[in-house]
Amino acid sequence: MTVTIREATSDDIPALDTLYGQIERLHRAHEPDFFVAPTPDARLVLVRRWVRAHDRHVFVADDDMAGLIGMLFCIVRRIGGVAVVRERDVVVIDTLVVDAHHGRKGIGTQLMERVHRWGKAQGIREFQLGVWAFNTGAMALYEGLGYRTYQQRMVLSADEDSH
8 A cells, every 4th residue: 555645636526525525424423413414516516616726725645556545625824913813824724534444544644744744835834723522533633743722612502501
């Protein structure tokens, strides 16, 4: 098994759609009040937009035997610039997926390291991401790469409000 980490091309869109379907179903299973099943072509349209947009970047893990076994979608954003927050560009890692049959083989780490090198080459020194509380495996990966929690987002549904 030889894995190459590279930027996605339009030829990768069908395989990316399949990979994204895995993480989409996982999120929906754990957070059904937040995530909904996409309409038949909605996920494919989303993935196509990611690959073709100039301000978004998709990196893939391409196995010479199995094809695409991982993907990482990120966006460069300018944040801050208000009176109390330093303005800067950051790479926001939106989605990381490793095929369920190829987990725990270092593919996620390789994708993350590739986006770190890419961002640094762009002069960007900060990387941010969000991770769902149920996804302890992803949290362990990110913490192992040096990520730290600096903010938590909390939610209260009106149905759960006991006051």
